[in-house]
Amino acid sequence: MSIIRPYGDTTGDGMVQLSFTLPMPHSKVAEGAAVQLANKMGMEPALVVHAKPVGEGFTFFVVYGRVSHLVDTDAVSVVERDYPLLTPKEANAAIKQGLRRRLVVVGGCIGTDAHTVGIDAILNIKGFAGEKGLEYYRELKVVNLGAQVSVPELVAAARAEKADAVLVSQVVTQRDAHLLNTREMSAAFREAYPADRRPLLVVGGPRFDEAMSADLGVDRVFTRGTTPGEVASFLVHRLVSAKVAS
Amino acid sequence: MATTSTLGIDRADVRRARTLARQVGKPIVDLARRHTTVSVERATLRLAGLDGADAEGTPWVNRLVDAVRADCGLEHGVALPVWDALVRGEADDLHVLAQKASAGSVRFSLPEGRAATRARSASSKAVGAGIRTIDRQRARREKFIKRVGDAPRKPWIYLIVATGDIHEDIPQAQAAARAGADVIAVIRSTGQSLLDFVPEGATREGFAGTYATQENFRLMRAALDETSQELGRYVRLTNYASGLCMPEIAALAGLERLDMMLNDSMYGILFRDINPIRTFVDQRFSRQVHARAGIIINTGEDNYLTTADAVEAAHTVTTSQLLNEYFAKEAGLEDWQLGLGHAFEIDPDVPDSFRLELAHALLARELFPEAPLKWMPPTRHMTGDIFRGYLLDAFFNLVGALTDQGILLVGMMTEAVVTPWLSDRDLALQNVRYVMNAAGNLREDFHPAPDGFIATRARQVLAESIQLLDQIRNDTDAAGDPPLLAAIADGTFGLMKRPADRGKGLDGVAAKSEAYFNPATEILDAPKQGAGK
Incomplete structure (x- = not known):
């Protein structure tokens, strides 16, 4: 076949x-x-x-x-999901056990992008595709900075909140704005944090290529159709399960 | 539209909704009257003819307002200090004065007594000339329409151009007009809302749109005048008076004879995080200018539905329409100038989604029988499946036909995929034509059953809207702000909380002093004589 x-x-x-x-x-x-x-x-x-x-x-x-x-x-190569999918209950339990505190997520749209549809679908309680957003997770503390957040503002907010993960959404793609903005963002975080303290960087949007995470300097790229549950499961996998295992 | 309700709506409820909107809006208007902003002052200078920018691209109006503000504050307005300096002979005209001021070689002060009277009359003369230009442009539009003819039918077909380059926009706009567009909207560059200045000159670089500048306005209007002549119908031009420079862009639109402007009372606050007071002050001035210029405003209720669930949030659209109507009329706009917005954004998987859309659109039509209404196509549930999207757009067009919309923003099946291609636009216009040709007169036969699903839903949305307005009216905060500001601060509108002492552009707001004088406001506040349609 x-x-x-x-x-x-x-x-x-x-x-x-x-x-x-x-x-x-x-x-x-x-x-x-x-x-x-x-x-x-x-x-x-x-x-x-x-x-x-x-x-x-x-x-x-x-x-x-x-x-x-x-x-x-x-001969087709794609990025397959390399982490288990958790229910909100399982995710909460894993964080509580593994981290013993709430996991802090800071999110927003950077650059001139005013389209909050993506970040809101993932973060707002309302959620997306029948799944509740990250705000619904008891063990997640979500700070949604909204639209048109500058990169320095994002870094400052991540520091102030002691963010474990930073989620960035990019919808506008004119002249590759989404790629330029993402590279600027990841560079700023590399500059502002020592490598082992840097929050997990996750970027998402309908026009990203999932295979580009290394090129963009981020830990994960999510593309169209991603649900809050997938994002939450990924965060738990990388920030809780991986740490407990090591 | 018939005077009796086809939806079984009690007229007392409609009166109650309007009364509540007035009660909520009035304290905001009072607040707006007590404040000025840097953009209102810059708009005043633009009306007096101060245009252009320095070598760094900073407009002279920004330079001059900043210089006056540094010397005597913003609270008295800039007109008295500026024309006092001119009367004193500091410079021959505004341009030279602005140059000297930015070089630091002029000191400004607030004139008193005789000097104040002279400055007042000199500034009134200069700003009055700008207002007269706006009056002349309005008369020119009316004459032009009489001579070449108007759009042949309603709804007006509204198409968007967005290349980022004005010289690319022009042939695209002309092609769109030839293909059937009655209204061309030039989408602005994404970031422009948050610029605290209006860029200068013809621009060729923009993100997802083209900068709104006076020169771009002039170039596009001139090109569409040519096309209007050729087609034998007047093609209208639309741009955006939103963001931090609402008043200035409104003035430029009036001076360059734009025909419609996007102008919403709360959009900047909720969706751009612009300071609420800044927004309301700027909004009132910009709407007064639009009223004078005979410009039709388009409000932005579609935004409520793209960020929240379109069924649950239906009443926020009605509430916003009522508030937009109150603020617009208070600023002097007439019913025919109110392109109140709403959009077809209900999830197509929701049972009876089409009946719900129809109920919401009929409610808007019935509440605002004389307003043109702006009907906006699906965006949220356009998934990239262009074939299904084409069907959704057809249903959107059908609601437009059944509810007698005045302005129909043409939906593209490639929404969320690419900026529209030539073929996308052609297919979209075929879709509109087919529906209007096949069902344009269907509303003559279509009367929803008084106790049916549609009428019941419409009454429910109105009731929820009245409830929300009542809740806003009774909202309070610790600072004792007007109820609407308290409501915006505590997140009554969506999940966005926007306190009155936060947000972008707050440092450009000042409470007016006793000595405040603004010749533009004086003219615009005066009851106007005999300006008709």
């Missing part, structure tokens, strides 16, 4: 759909150009099922076709 093809309605048919716009007025030639593009992308045969003039000098296409490429699922 490691070699597969796209599935339309029959195993192995390799059917895909594609839509795009070409900067030329609609004509037979334009439709031919759309087929040519699809062919070069590996769709053979390619069928233009829809072509429509859009604005002046542009045509929008929907193309269906068959690709010959094979996908080898064994």
Whole structure:
């Protein structure tokens, strides 16, 4: 089951759909150009099922076709969850036993990003996807700094609260703002703390790549669809279980 | 709209809701009248014609206000000290005075007696000229619409442009207008809300939007004038009067003939952590300018629903609409200028979500029958599944058609994925056209059953809203602040607690002294003569 093809309605048919716009007025030639593009992308045969003039000098296409490429699922590399998923009750119990105090989490959106949707979904009691947010966990002390927190403010708050973990959300990605902001943030924490005292740095947002944590200088990257329970479980795994084990 | 309620709403309840909004709002207006801010003073100088910036990009209005403040404080306003210096012959005009002041070669003082009278009349003349420019721009808009024609139908189709570069925005805006947009909104750069100055000149660098500057306003309006001529209908231009520079941006919008402005009474406080007093003072001045300029405001109730559950928080939208209406009318805006906001943000997995949306939208329509209302598309539950998103947008459009919305912000199926592509915009407009063409007149046949789900839900939301307003009216804090400030401080609106003595921009607020004088406020506070639609 490691070699597969796209599935339309029959195993192995390799059917895909594609839509795009070409900067030329609609004509037979334009439709031919759309087929040519699809062919070069590996769709053979390619069928233009829809072509429509859009604005002046542009045509929008929907193309269906068959690709010959094979996908080898064994050759795919992703970041799998490497920690056990805990219920809030289990997480609370683990913190109480292992840490003997509340675990402190400071969170916010840094840079000019005003979208608190992400950080609020993880931190607010309200939560996300049917799971309660971190504020619901009795053994977690949550400080939500909200939006447009500057990096120095974040470092200062982490110090003042003696944060065990710092959670940063980034939604706006124009000109890679999320990557630039995250690197600035992790550099500031490396500068402000000795390596063994630095709080755990966690960053999340819909456009991050989970494999980028080392590159960004953070301990973990969470991407779209992450639930509060996953974040809480990760915090417990790294800050409590790991410490108890060592 | 019919005068009798289609939702079975008791008119006494509506009166009670408005009375409560007035009782909650009035102490805030009094507070706003007793204070001034750096931005109000800078806006006054802008109306008198002081534009441009120094070599570091700091606007001259900032330089001059800072210099006056250092010498005589902010509490008297800057008009008297500034025009006193001009009358004394310290400089030939405001620009030279600002340059000298930032070089430290002018001392400002508060004039008294005769000198004060002279400064008062000189400043009134200079600021009056700016207000007359705003009046002329308003008349020009009205003439332009008469000549080329207005948007052919309601709702007006509202499309967003956001490249960060004004010279990219212009062809995109023109293309969007040709494709059917009646209103173009140029989204601002994300950080601009929190800048305590208005950037200068044509800008080509912005994050997720383009800076609001006087030159960008002028360039875009000129381009849309051209397109309006070509299309035979007036294409409106929208920008944002929110954040720390509300009053100045409002003045610039009036001077450059923008047509609609985002302007919410509490957005800056709750979502940007701007000091509450700063916000209310700035908001009142900016709305007075909008009223004078014939600009339609758009309020930001959509924000309540993107941060809280759209069913549980439905009544906070109604409450905010009532407060926005009170503050707007107090500032001189008329019903046709009130684009009160609301949004289609209920989780589509909630049973009867469409009926709930319809109930909320009908309630807004019924409470504010003469206001255009601004209807905003789903964002929160747009997951990246563009196909499902396209269906949600169609249902959003259908509610818009059934509830006679005035301004419809067109939803994009690629919301939360990319900034809209050319094809996304085209598909979105096809969606709107199909729904309006197929069901635009459906509201003639559509009467919710008086005891049905929709009417009952609408009455429930109004009742909850009245309850919330009543709770706000009775709120108190240790400092003895007006109830609304106490309510904002203790987190009545969402989970955000915003105390009156905290937040950004507080150092730019001053209580007015006995000697305070502001020629712009004098003109704007005076009852206006015969300004119609």
